[in-house]
Amino acid sequence: MMQAPKLIAGNWKMNGLAADLAEVSLLVDSLSKAAVNCRVALCPPSTLIARMAETADGSIVEIGGQDCSAEAKGAFTGDTSAAMLADAGATLVIVGHSERRQGHGEDDATVAAKAEAASKAGLAPIVCVGETLQQRETGQAVEVVRRQVMQSLPLALSGQSFAVAYEPVWAIGTGLTPTLAQIEEVHRAVRRAMIERLGLGVAVVPILYGGSVKPDNAAEILAVPEVGGALVGGASLKAADFLAIIRAA
Numbered sequence: 001m002m003q004a005p006k007l008i009a010g011n012w013k014m015n016g017l018a019a020d021l022a023e024v025s026l027l028v029d030s031l032s033k034a035a036v037n038c039r040v041a042l043c044p045p046s047t048l049i050a051r052m053a054e055t056a057d058g059s060i061v062e063i064g065g066q067d068c069s070a071e072a073k074g075a076f077t078g079d080t081s082a083a084m085l086a087d088a089g090a091t092l093v094i095v096g097h098s099e100r101r102q103g104h105g106e107d108d109a110t111v112a113a114k115a116e117a118a119s120k121a122g123l124a125p126i127v128c129v130g131e132t133l134q135q136r137e138t139g140q141a142v143e144v145v146r147r148q149v150m151q152s153l154p155l156a157l158s159g160q161s162f163a164v165a166y167e168p169v170w171a172i173g174t175g176l177t178p179t180l181a182q183i184e185e186v187h188r189a190v191r192r193a194m195i196e197r198l199g200l201g202v203a204v205v206p207i208l209y210g211g212s213v214k215p216d217n218a219a220e221i222l223a224v225p226e227v228g229g230a231l232v233g234g235a236s237l238k239a240a241d242f243l244a245i246i247r248a249a
C-alpha cells in the first residue's frame with residue numbers, strides 16, 4: 001500500500017505573540033530552499049491563526065487550531081467554532097489534547113463531538129489520545145488508548161480527512177518518552193481500533209506520536225512502524241528545532 005506522507009504538526013499551546021511570527025518566516029524561508037518529504041503544520045493560539053496563515057501563505061505549512069467548540073454558533077462566551085478557525089485560515093484542528101481533557105474536563109464524548117464539528121466545517125481534526133503514568137505503570141496503556149479511540153472518533157469521520165495523535169500524558173513536556181517498542185505496540189493498537197470503528201478506509205490515516213519529540217530523538221521515533229508523523233510541543237516554537245524534526249521525517 002502507498003505510504004501517505006508523514007505529518008509533522010507543531011502545537012504552540014498558549015505561547016506566541018506577533019513578534020514570534022518571525023520564527024514562522026524563518027521556517028517558511030528554509031522550507032522554500034529544499035524539498036521535504038512530509039507535510040508540515042503549525043497550530044498557534046487562535047489569536048495568531050490569521051496572521052500565521054498570512055505569513056505561511058504560498059508555503060507548504062498548514063495552519064491549525066488547538067481546540068474548537070462542538071457547537072456551531074451562539075451564546076458560548078470565550079469559545080471558538082470550527083467554522084471561525086477555518087474562516088481565519090486554519091485547515092486542521094487539534095481536539096482532545098490531554099491538557100483539554102485534564103484541565104477542562106473534556107471526556108471522550110465531548111472530544112468526539114468536537115471532531116465531528118471540525119470535520120463538518122471542513123477542518124481535519126487531529127484527535128489526541130494517551131494514557132496517564134498511573135495507567136502505564138499498571139499495564140493499562142493499550143486498553144485505555146483503545147477505549148479512547150473507539151469513543152473519541154465519531155462515525156462521521158468515515159471517509160473524511162483526519163489524524164489521530166498518540167500522546168502519553170506522562171511524556172508531554174517532561175523529556176520522557178516511551179520505548180520504541182512501546183510506541184509501536186500502542187500505534188498498532190490504535191490502528192486496529194480505528195479500523196474496527198471506521199472500517200478499512202482508515203488504513204492510511206496518519207497516527208502521530210507526541211510527547212517530548214526533539215531533534216535528537218525524532219528520526220528513531222518517526223522510523224517506528226505505524227508512526228505517521230509527530231505532534232510536537234516545545235520543540236515547535238523555534239524554527240531551527242522544528243526544521244530539524246521535519247528533516248528527520
Ligand code: PEP
Nearest residue numbers: 172173210211212233234
Ligand atoms: C504536545 O503539546 O502535544 C506535546 C507533545 O508537547 P511536548 O512536545 O513539549 O512534549
